[in-house]
Amino acid sequence: MSVDTTPASATGRPARVAHRRRVGKFVLPTYSWLVIAYLVFPIIVMIVYSFNRVVAGLQLVSFTWNGFTTQWYQQWSNVPGLTSAFWLSIRLGIVSTIIATILGTFLAIALVRYRGRAFRGKVVMEQVLFLNIAAPEIVMGASLLALFVAMNVSRGFLTLVVSHVMFSIAYVAVTVRARLSGFDRSLEEAAYDLGANPVTTFRLVTLPLIMPGVMAGALMAFALSIDDFVTSNFVSGTSAPFPVWVYGASRVGTPPQVFVFGTVIFAVGIVLALTSLGLSRKKA
Amino acid sequence: MERAVSADHPGGVSRHHGRAAWRKKLAPYLLSLPAGVWLLVLFIVPLVIMLSTTLETCSPASGRCVMTWNWGELPHVVNMYRPQFYTSLLFAASATLIDLVISFPIAYWIAFYGGHKKNFFLIMLLVPFFVSFIIRTLVWEFILSDNGFVLHFLKGAHLVTANFHVLGTGYAVIAGLAYNYLPFTALPLYVAIERIDHRVLDAAYDLYANRRAAFLRVVLPLTIPGIFAAFLLTFIPAFGDYVNQEILGGTANTMIGTVIQNSFLVNSDYAGGSSLSVVLLAVSLLGIWLYARLLGSRTIEEYL
Numbered sequence: 001m002s003v004d005t006t007p008a009s010a011t012g013r014p015a016r017v018a019h020r021r022r023v024g025k026f027v028l029p030t031y032s033w034l035v036i037a038y039l040v041f042p043i044i045v046m047i048v049y050s051f052n053r054v055v056a057g058l059q060l061v062s063f064t065w066n067g068f069t070t071q072w073y074q075q076w077s078n079v080p081g082l083t084s085a086f087w088l089s090i091r092l093g094i095v096s097t098i099i100a101t102i103l104g105t106f107l108a109i110a111l112v113r114y115r116g117r118a119f120r121g122k123v124v125m126e127q128v129l130f131l132n133i134a135a136p137e138i139v140m141g142a143s144l145l146a147l148f149v150a151m152n153v154s155r156g157f158l159t160l161v162v163s164h165v166m167f168s169i170a171y172v173a174v175t176v177r178a179r180l181s182g183f184d185r186s187l188e189e190a191a192y193d194l195g196a197n198p199v200t201t202f203r204l205v206t207l208p209l210i211m212p213g214v215m216a217g218a219l220m221a222f223a224l225s226i227d228d229f230v231t232s233n234f235v236s237g238t239s240a241p242f243p244v245w246v247y248g249a250s251r252v253g254t255p256p257q258v259f260v261f262g263t264v265i266f267a268v269g270i271v272l273a274l275t276s277l278g279l280s281r282k283k284a
Numbered sequence: 285m286e287r288a289v290s291a292d293h294p295g296g297v298s299r300h301h302g303r304a305a306w307r308k309k310l311a312p313y314l315l316s317l318p319a320g321v322w323l324l325v326l327f328i329v330p331l332v333i334m335l336s337t338t339l340e341t342c343s344p345a346s347g348r349c350v351m352t353w354n355w356g357e358l359p360h361v362v363n364m365y366r367p368q369f370y371t372s373l374l375f376a377a378s379a380t381l382i383d384l385v386i387s388f389p390i391a392y393w394i395a396f397y398g399g400h401k402k403n404f405f406l407i408m409l410l411v412p413f414f415v416s417f418i419i420r421t422l423v424w425e426f427i428l429s430d431n432g433f434v435l436h437f438l439k440g441a442h443l444v445t446a447n448f449h450v451l452g453t454g455y456a457v458i459a460g461l462a463y464n465y466l467p468f469t470a471l472p473l474y475v476a477i478e479r480i481d482h483r484v485l486d487a488a489y490d491l492y493a494n495r496r497a498a499f500l501r502v503v504l505p506l507t508i509p510g511i512f513a514a515f516l517l518t519f520i521p522a523f524g525d526y527v528n529q530e531i532l533g534g535t536a537n538t539m540i541g542t543v544i545q546n547s548f549l550v551n552s553d554y555a556g557g558s559s560l561s562v563v564l565l566a567v568s569l570l571g572i573w574l575y576a577r578l579l580g581s582r583t584i585e586e587y588l
Contacts, residue, residue, distance in 0.1 A: 028389060031389050036409075039411050039412055042427060042463070104319060111316070122312070139544075227417055234549070254422060259419070265414070273407050277403050
């Protein structure tokens with residue numbers, strides 16, 4: 001910092017460096033923390049208002065602060081529709097994540113390991129994945145509804161699962177593929193040389209090595225599934241998952257328990273993320 | 285590998301060896317078959333059905349539809365819903381521009397000055413994703429509402445007039461879109477800026493570039509692919525979004541997503557909804573195609 005006070009030297013370079021440092025040390029950090037504050041602000045509002053008392057009448061979130069209460073945390077399951085929608089979302093997330101992770105991982109292995117004449121159609125497959133990620137979600141959701149109606153499939157848990165798997169596969173495949181590209185294949189060859197068959201090799205050598213990538217893909221799939229509104233809204237029929245239920249309820253009035261669920265999901269997610277960050281730093 | 289083996293033993297491949305070779309040949313297809321079929325049936329086929337619904341002509345009397353390759357339906361729906369397309373374009377483009385301006389400096393800061401805290405700051409950028417999209421938008425409705433604490437405070441301080449309101453206007457929709465899609469802009473920008481070799485920047489300074497010149501002639505050109513990727517990743521979902529408009533925009537300023545959603549879920553007008561969806565998909569593909577033409581098809585995948 002002492003450089004700042006000295007007059008510019010003959011070359012003028014130290015002064016420039018000092019200027020750069022000032023931008024890096026003061027202007028940009030201040031600005032960046034303001035952006036972070038903006039991103040966090042609505043979350044703080046949600047957490048604070050999950051402790052807001054309701055004075056009278058219907059038990060709905062209100063815009064005025066009526067005093068602190070933990071009532072909604074104690075009565076978290078008092079809104080039957082909300083609780084069952086939440087558990088539906090959890091079940092849906094788990095089932096679709098398992099299927100999408102398995103299919104996406106196999107696909108990623110095929111895409112990384114085989115090219116040219118060994119895997120005709122690889123380019124088409126990659127383009128389909130890309131299109132799947134890039135297509136507007138409303139188009140996919142609407143076209144799924146059109147398909148289910150045309151085939152006379154009644155909408156419910158099953159249609160939700162197949163749809164969620166559909167939009168998760170590409171994300172899993174891309175995540176696992178990124179992890180696989182640095183994979184040392186001589187380890188597998190060593191297993192083959194030691195007499196392991198392909199299944200054993202996959203189970204004991206390949207899978208443990210790519211597990212971090214597979215877990216990252218699975219987390220991605222679960223996060224996509226649990227937060228999905230647009231596609232679910234088209235294909236859920238009468239069994240509404242959490243976001244669909246919350247949206248429907250909010251058009252009449254939001255029960256305070258919605259903020260309780262939001263706060264708890266946020267807390268679990270952020271703790272998981274920061275823990276995995278701490279673990280990866282310890283390893284490094 | 286197996287090709288070399290079969291060349292060494294022409295005709296004399298053992299039965300076991302032959303099976304292993306077959307298995308190896310089939311492996312990529314077997315590995316990609318389940319995912320491929322899943323995507324074919326639930327992603328490609330529905331899109332084809334949607335397109336064919338658009339191109340069919342139905343007789344109102346019998347309700348029967350025949351394929352007539354009626355491409356004229358597409359410009360027809362665009363004309364019919366021109367205001368909604370303009371609104372979507374205006375709102376999505378404004379939100380995307382706001383996001384680019386907001387997130388460039390923070391992406392730059394994390395990439396150049398983040399040090400060992402880079403990952404922590406990236407999680408902070410992603411923090412909105414830890415709260416459900418619907419709840420985030422509901423909280424903004426709450427914050428911006430006429431009797432919410434922000435407007436209450438501003439009115440109390442006489443900074444705005446008593447009948448000033450945000451909720452139910454296009455500004456609220458743009459604000460909601462900008463907030464909800466900010467991480468989609470910031471992450472590709474970060475990836476692009478992170479990749480810049482600091483030595484290139486040092487070289488610019490050594491060659492007497494001032495900060496402005498170094499930024500405009502080194503940093504900015506090197507991040508163009510990231511900026512364009514950020515634009516697409518924000519603009520495409522924002523253009524088709526209807527949740528922000530429905531929660532924050534009130535009944536005015538209908539976006540095209542709302543029209544599609546209503547055609548399918550309220551009016552059961554599948555033909556109209558399908559045509560609009562095809563147009564929406566075409567607009568997105570056009571953006572991606574432009575990207576691939578201008579900047580190469582490989583680069584965009586690096587930002588996903």
